[in-house]
Amino acid sequence: MKNYIKHDPWCIIEEGFYPEYNEITESLTSLGNGRMGQRGNFEEQFSGKTLLGNYVAGVFYPDKTRVGWWKNGYPRYFAKVLNACNWIGINVDIEGETLDLATCTVSDYSRVLNMKEGILERTFVATFASGKQVRVHAQRFCSIVDDEAGAIRYSVTPLNFDGTITLTPSLDGDISNKDSNYGEKFWDEIHKETAFGEAYLEMRTKDTPFKTELFNVCTGMKIDILVNGESVDFQSKPVKSAKYVACKIELKAKANEEITLYKYAVNLASLNHALEDLLPNAKAYIARISAKGFKQMKAEHAQAWAERWAQNDIIIEGDSDSRTDAAQQGIRFNIFQLEQTYTGEDARLNIGPKGFTGEKYGGSTYWDTEAYCLPFYLATADQKVARNLLVYRHKHLQKAIENAAMLGFNNGAALYPMVTMTGEECHNEWEITFEEIHRNGAIAYAIHDYIRHTGDESYLAEYGLDVLVGIARFWAQRVNWSADKKKYVMLGITGPNEYENNVNNNWYTNYLAAWCLRYTLSAVNSLQAADSGVQPAVLGTLSEEELTKWQHIVDNMYYPYDAERQVFLQQDGFLDKELLTVEDIKEHRPINQKWSWDRILRSCFIKQADVLQGLYFFEEEFDTETIRRNFDFYEPMTVHESSLSPCVHVIQAAKLGYNEKAYEMYLRTSRLDLDDYNNDTEDGLHITSMAGTWMSVVKGFGGMRIKDGKLAFTPFLPEQWKGYSFRIGFRGQVVRVAVRPGEVEVENLSSQALSLAINGTEITVAAQATEVVKG
Missing domain, CATH: 2.70.98.40 (Glycoside hydrolase, family 65, N-terminal domain)
Incomplete structure (x- = not known):
C-alpha cells in the first residue's frame, strides 16, 4: 500500500x-x-x-482483436x-x-x-x-x-x-x-x-x-x-x-x-x-x-x-483523527468519481470499469453496471438515471441475439456481451467470451432490482420482458439434460471467480440461470393476466411448450452441494483441490502477480465472491445459517484480487454479525485506489467497484433492504465510528437515516408519510418529520 x-x-x-x-x-x-x-x-x-x-x-x-489462435465466435x-x-x-x-x-x-x-x-x-x-x-x-x-x-x-x-x-x-x-x-x-x-x-x-x-x-x-x-x-x-x-x-x-x-x-x-x-x-x-x-x-x-x-x-453524501462521525478522516475520505472519493462518470442524461452511454481515468478494459461496459452500479443510482438519483441504464441494454437486445447466434443459439436467444460499446461482443479471451455467461443473469437481475426499488411495473411491458425472454431462451439452450444425474447441468463455465476456467456446474451460474427462467415465467404470467391495453409483442412468440420446458428446467436444475460441510460447491470439482486459506500463502500475495496461471487455476483460491455473490443476490431465499456456513467456508480462501469482491463480503459479514470483518473489508473497498491495494491504480481507478463501496455502507452497515415493497434497515455501528448517516431515494420519496450508539434517527424529507422497518419493527414517519428508534 x-x-x-x-x-x-x-x-x-x-x-x-x-x-x-x-x-x-x-x-x-x-x-x-x-x-x-x-x-x-x-x-x-x-x-x-x-x-x-x-x-x-x-x-x-x-x-483489431489480438489472439494467438482464432476460433469461431471470436469477436472481430x-x-x-x-x-x-x-x-x-x-x-x-x-x-x-x-x-x-x-x-x-x-x-x-x-x-x-x-x-x-x-x-x-x-x-x-x-x-x-x-x-x-x-x-x-x-x-x-x-x-x-x-x-x-x-x-x-x-x-x-x-x-x-x-x-x-x-x-x-x-x-x-x-x-x-x-x-x-x-x-x-x-x-x-x-x-x-x-x-x-x-x-x-x-x-x-x-x-x-x-x-x-x-x-x-x-x-x-x-x-x-x-x-x-x-x-x-x-x-x-x-x-x-x-x-x-x-x-x-x-x-x-x-x-x-x-x-x-x-x-x-x-x-x-x-x-x-x-x-x-x-x-x-x-x-x-x-x-x-x-x-x-x-x-x-x-x-x-x-x-x-x-x-x-x-x-x-455519506457522513461519518468520529474522533477528529486520521482514522476517521481516512474512512470519510474513502467513501466520498468513491461517490465523487461515480458522479463524475455517469449522469444518466444519455441512454446511449454506460459506465466503464475505469470511467474517464484510464484505458484498461477498453473503457467499455461490463456486467459491473448491473450488479454493482445500479443500486447506487437507484437510491441517489432521479429514477430516469437508473432506467436509462436498463434501456441501454434493451437497445442492444438485437446485438445480443446476434452474439448468441454466432455461438450456435437460435429462436431469439440472447447473450449479452462481456465487453461492449455497441452491444457487439468485444472480449477476446475464450474462457471469458464463451464461458463467463453469468453476465446475462446480472442483466435480468437488474430489471428485477429496478422494479423492486422503484415500483415501476410498466418497465416490464415497455422494455423488460423482451430482454428477459431473450435471456431465458439462452439459458434454456445452454443447459443440457444429464442422464447420469437426472438433472439439467451446465458445462464449460467460468463463474465470477475467474481463477477457475472451463468448469462444470458453477453453482452461481446454475442458480442464476434457474432464477432467470423462474422470474421470466412470473413476468409472463403477470403480463398475461394484466388488464392492460399494452402487451409486449414478444408474448405472442411464446408457446406453451416453451414455457413448460422452462419450468421443467427450474424444477430440475442441478446444484453441486457438499452434504458433509453443508455448503454449496463452487463447481463440481472444487473439493478435489487442496483446501488452503489465504493465511497459508501470505508471502505469495497477490497471486495474480506472483503465480503462474496454471498454478492459480489448480488452486482453491478465489478472486472474488462467487457462491457468495449468489447468496448476496438471493439472500431472502436462504436462511441465515446457510449463508453463514458458506461465508465461513469460502471467505478464508478469497484473495479479493478483484475490486468487486470486498463489498459483497462487507454486506454478508454485516448480516452475519461479523462486524470486525465487515469493517476490514470496508476499508479495503473504500480505499482500494487511494492506498493502491492491488498495485494497479496507475492504470486508472476502479469506478464500478466504487458503487460497491456505497453499498458497503448502505446495505452493509445500514442493512438496507426492500421487503414487501417497503424500505427496511438493520443497522450496526462500527466501533471505530461515533455515527454515520446517508440518504435514500425510494419511490419518489427521500429519507435520511442516521445511526448513532443506541439509536437510529429517521428523517422523512418528503411531502408524504413513509412507512419502513427498523430492526424488524415497522414505523411510520410523517412528512417532513423525524423519528428516533432506540435500541
Missing part, C-alpha cells in the same frame, strides 16, 4: 512532489462530467512518468475508448529554459482535488538550472453545468528575476492509447484553424474494415491573459503542425508580478452534433463560456456539486 495521500474528509491531497507515484496521483485526481474526462496530468510539459489521458464519452475505436475487434485531443496543454519557457518538473528542482509542491467543489488545484515553486525561480498556481475543472467544456486558470509568478516568459497553450491531437496494438494511432486530422487567442482542431477516428461508426471530435480553446489581476494586451502567434494547434504568447515579466492565463476549452463529438455543425457549434460554445468567465463558470460548477452532495 502507498501512504503518501494525506487523510482529509473533503480533499485528495498530495503534499510534496512524488514523481515515482505520479501516474497513481494522475488517476486519483481525474476529473469528469459524464460527457468528457481527463486524468490529473500537468498542464506544462513533463518528461517524467506520466499517462496522458483525455476521453470523450461514447467515442471509441474498434481495434476490441472496442477502446480513445485517448482524445489533449486540451489542457500550456507549455512555459523562461528565456530558453522549459518548465519541466522532471528536470527542475521542485519545492512547496501541492496537488489537491477538492471533491466538495470538483476542482483540481496545484501549486509549486520550480528552480531552473540557471537559478531562476517561478511559482505556479493552477486550477481546473470539467464543468458539470456546461458538460462539453473545461476551464483552466494557470498563473506564473517570477520570484527572483525580470525577464521574458513564453506561454504556449495548445490543442494536441497527435496522441495514442497506451493499449494500442503496435503503437498505432487512431485519429486523422480533418481541420484546424487559429485566430487571435483561439484555436480549433477537428479529428476523426481512422476508418477500419469493421464498418463501425466513425467519430469526429472538434476541440476548441480560447485564452485570456491578466497581470496582477488586470487584463493586458498581448500578441498571440499561431502555431500549427500535424494534429496540433497552439497560440504562442511572449510576455515581459517582473519579479513578483503574477501572470495568469485563462484557458476555456470544449470537446464536441459527432455523437451529439451533426458533422457540419461541429466547428460552428464549438465556436459558439467557446464564445458562450468565455463570456461567462472563469469565476462564474467555477461558481456554477461548485453550486451544482453542492446540490449533488446534498443528495448523495
